Amino acid sequence: xxxxxxxxxxxxxxxxxxxxxxxxxxxxxxxxxxxxxxxxxxxxxxxxxxxxxxxxxxxxxxxxxxxxxxxxxxxxxxxxxxxxxxxxxxxxxxxxxxxxxxxxxxxxxxxxxxxxxxxxxxxxxxxxxxxxxxxxx
Amino acid sequence: xxxxxxxxxxxxxxxxxxxxxxxxxxxxxxxxxxxxxxxxxxxxxxxxxxxxxxxxxxxxxxxxxxxxxxxxxxxxxxxxxxxxxxxxxxxxxxxxxxxxxxxxxxxxxxxxxxxxxxxxxxxxxxxxxxxxxxxxxxxxxxxxxxxxxxxxxxxxxxxxxxxxxxxxxxxxxxxxxxxxxxxxxxxxxxxxxxxxxxxxxxxxxxxxxxxxxxxxxxxxxxxxxxxxxxxxxxxxxxxxxxxxxxxxxxxxxxxxxxxxxxxxxxxxxxxxxxxxxxxxxxxxxxxxxxxxxxxxxxxxxxxxxxxxxxxxxxxxxxxxxxxxxxxxxxxxxxxxxxxxxxxxxxxxxxxxxxxxxxxxxxxxxxxxxxxxxxxxxxxxxxxxxxxxxxxxxxx
Numbered sequence: 001x002x003x004x005x006x007x008x009x010x011x012x013x014x015x016x017x018x019x020x021x022x023x024x025x026x027x028x029x030x031x032x033x034x035x036x037x038x039x040x041x042x043x044x045x046x047x048x049x050x051x052x053x054x055x056x057x058x059x060x061x062x063x064x065x066x067x068x069x070x071x072x073x074x075x076x077x078x079x080x081x082x083x084x085x086x087x088x089x090x091x092x093x094x095x096x097x098x099x100x101x102x103x104x105x106x107x108x109x110x111x112x113x114x115x116x117x118x119x120x121x122x123x124x125x126x127x128x129x130x131x132x133x134x135x136x137x
Numbered sequence: 138x139x140x141x142x143x144x145x146x147x148x149x150x151x152x153x154x155x156x157x158x159x160x161x162x163x164x165x166x167x168x169x170x171x172x173x174x175x176x177x178x179x180x181x182x183x184x185x186x187x188x189x190x191x192x193x194x195x196x197x198x199x200x201x202x203x204x205x206x207x208x209x210x211x212x213x214x215x216x217x218x219x220x221x222x223x224x225x226x227x228x229x230x231x232x233x234x235x236x237x238x239x240x241x242x243x244x245x246x247x248x249x250x251x252x253x254x255x256x257x258x259x260x261x262x263x264x265x266x267x268x269x270x271x272x273x274x275x276x277x278x279x280x281x282x283x284x285x286x287x288x289x290x291x292x293x294x295x296x297x298x299x300x301x302x303x304x305x306x307x308x309x310x311x312x313x314x315x316x317x318x319x320x321x322x323x324x325x326x327x328x329x330x331x332x333x334x335x336x337x338x339x340x341x342x343x344x345x346x347x348x349x350x351x352x353x354x355x356x357x358x359x360x361x362x363x364x365x366x367x368x369x370x371x372x373x374x375x376x377x378x379x380x381x382x383x384x385x386x387x388x389x390x391x392x393x394x395x396x397x398x399x400x401x402x403x404x405x406x407x408x409x410x411x412x413x414x415x416x417x418x419x420x421x422x423x424x425x426x427x428x429x430x431x432x433x434x435x436x437x438x439x440x441x442x443x444x445x446x447x448x449x450x451x452x453x454x455x456x457x458x459x460x461x462x463x464x465x466x467x468x469x470x471x472x473x474x475x476x477x478x479x480x481x482x483x484x485x486x487x488x489x490x491x492x493x494x495x496x497x498x499x500x501x502x503x504x505x506x507x508x509x510x511x512x513x514x515x516x517x518x519x520x521x522x523x524x525x526x527x528x529x530x531x532x
Contacts (some may be wrong), residue, residue: 002450010450016520021401031484031523034463034472036442054522058446058463062520 002059007091009063014070017052024120027110035061037109039069043117046076053109060099061106068106069090077114080133081126083107142456144406145502149343149434149495150292150320158347159390163347163382174379180338181372184381191388193354198395199318199337200328202357206383207371211351212319212340214364216243216286218353219315219336219374221436224251224359231281234314235259235318237298238478239267240288240401242340244317245474257281267296275306275319284313289321293462293475293491294426295435296327304333310355313359319343322433323394324402335359339391341383345439346390350383381489405494408503412492413438415507419514420528422448425476425489427452428473434494439464442524443488443517457506460491486525 002010022040029036035057042050050077051073055065068088073081085103089095115125146154172181188208196203210217221232224234236248238260250516259277269287277281278285285307289359290297300316307314315336318327323344329337336359340351348359355361355374367376413436416422440448445463452459462473475487492506518524 007450010447011454013520026498027522032485036488036522054520056442056521056523057444059445062447068380 001096003062003093006060006063006095009066009092010059013055013062013066015052015066015073016054018054020130022052022111022116024113024115025091026109026114028109028112028115029057031056034058035102035105036039037061037065037105038114039065039109041080041110041113041117046078048072048075048077048080049079051113057102057105058099060095060102063092064088064103064106065109068103072110073103075119080110081114083110138460138504140452143246145455145457145505146497147492147502147506148458149186150202150462150491150493153324153345154497155342155347155386156390156393158239158393159264159386162389163262163283163386164188166385167333171381172382172412175368187381187385187388188379189309191384193390194388195339195354198322198327198391199339199351199354202249204372205354207353207358207375208379208387209291209353209375210349210380211342212241212317212338213351215338215351215353216241216317217247217339218364219355219361220244220247220284220286221251222364223313223315223336223359224256226360227283227360228256231279231283232256233279233281233283234281234333235261235282235285235287237261237263237269237287239263239291239475241292241319244286244288248297250477252397253436259525261287263478263479265479266430267291267294267304267425267475268427268430271299271302274303275310276311278310279409282310282312284315286315286317286411288426289316289318289327290325290408290432290435291426291475292320293473294437294479295320295432297430297432300334301332302318304335306328307335308446320435321431323391323398324405324434329354329356336361341387341390342465344390345384346388350380350387352387359471401496403431405498408498408500409433409436411500412494412503412506415503416490416510419511422514423485425479426472432493436492436494438490438491439476439485440488440514442521443483443514443530445489447489448488448490448513451516452509455509460493462491462503480517515526 017133019040023043025039027038038054051069053065085107170183174183174185192203192206197344211320319340335356340350365376379412425437445461472486
């Protein structure tokens with residue numbers, strides 16, 4: 001069902017765990033839907049210096065979390081904010097159509113972590129732009 | 138992918154491998170004795186005889202008369218035919234049908250369709266183990282009730298329903314009683330006479346017969362309209378050229394399964410109990426279905442804090458084939474309707490694992506699975522935001 005790239009990120013997920021003194025935390029999903037992603041970021045001079053995640057969910061949810069954290073690590077907050085779920089799917093070399101919503105979960109959790117950080121810093125929050133949402137929850 | 142991994146097949150409720158002797162007899166009726174049973178020459182006679190023999194084999198497995206056995210394309214067709222056929226043939230007597238919320242979709246989607254055509258459906262509640270209460274059944278019957286369909290054993294959680302009691306009540310009240318016995322046949326004794334069953338569905342590939350084969354038992358005198366219209370096959374009740382190789386294979390497979398049942402059920406249930414016991418040693422793990430009234434081959438557990446598809450993928454990497462009631466394996470994103478009906482909280486139902494044993498499985502397989510699962514559960518729990526701190530191991 002999944003390609004080798006997805007399976008690699010599922011079996012050897014990058015950046016799992018928590019950052020105890022995180023600068024921003026974002027959580028998306030709920031247990032009833034079968035997917036939750038929690039993201040912790042450490043920010044230095046507007047750059048995501050470190051990122052970790054915890055995920056409850058299917059193979060696609062775990063692989064998307066892993067890939068999304070890889071893609072935003074070392075990026076500025078603006079660059080990280082612009083990461084679309086489409087980019088995550090592309091980096092994973094594709095997900096089955098029914099699983100695309102899992103990549104949206106990763107994007108949303110990262111957005112929440114970024115705005116959590118900005119809120120704590122007293123900065124104006126980034127605004128969600130309209131986008132193609134395949135999220136079923 | 139590790140090419141040296143073993144194949145531990147524990148998804149026998151989904152399907153079983155076809156026996157070699159079944160394949161041999163099927164091959165014979167494909168290549169040598171390939172005649173159409175409706176024709177007059179001698180190789181057609183061979184095909185007719187094969188169908189007749191299989192009818193006796195199926196009848197004998199459930200204590201029916203061979204004339205009460207009709208061959209179909211599988212469990213789904215049998216369920217559709219039994220329910221739609223009886224509903225329309227008896228609608229002058231009423232429009233009320235009783236079933237349960239834990240039936241296979243072949244039953245549930247059929248009654249939902251009938252609802253759109255003027256029938257009224259009552260779904261009997263089930264308890265936390267998935268059991269129907271015969272008292273509820275009796276109370277649900279009205280003077281409009283024409284048909285009841287309650288599965289013999291549940292495909293997900295393995296719970297065996299009190300079919301004999303339900304059959305007795307149905308008989309006393311003049312309600313046609315159908316049971317989907319797809320998962321039960323070959324695993325537990327079934328006697329349509331003693332259990333007052335009027336119609337029974339079965340499917341060949343669940344007991345080492347071929348896929349695409351099945352049968353419906355219809356008690357003599359029960360009014361059932363045909364589902365398939367066309368030729369005069371199956372005594373004008375199910376049109377279409379007989380799938381002679383499939384029917385011959387189904388007949389042989391059911392005979393072997395029922396002959397082997399006493400010994401095999403004892404062996405498999407011992408494996409099941411050891412597997413269940415071992416899995417339940419993992420903290421925050423619970424058994425789904427009834428602890429005793431369950432199929433000898435069915436183990437269904439839930440691991441809290443993790444999700445079923447992830448478990449299956451990791452098991453697959455170790456060569457273990459299993460199943461889950463998790464939403465993520467289907468397009469609907471709804472957790473198993475069976476676990477929901479048993480009041481398993483939805484977030485927990487996502488972490489279910491079904492292992493269904495079969496002839497291929499041995500003590501070594503159980504050891505292998507019991508060795509593999511705890512590490513997988515721990516790995517996923519370490520990754521899950523829901524896991525309580527005390528269940529985490531250092532990463």
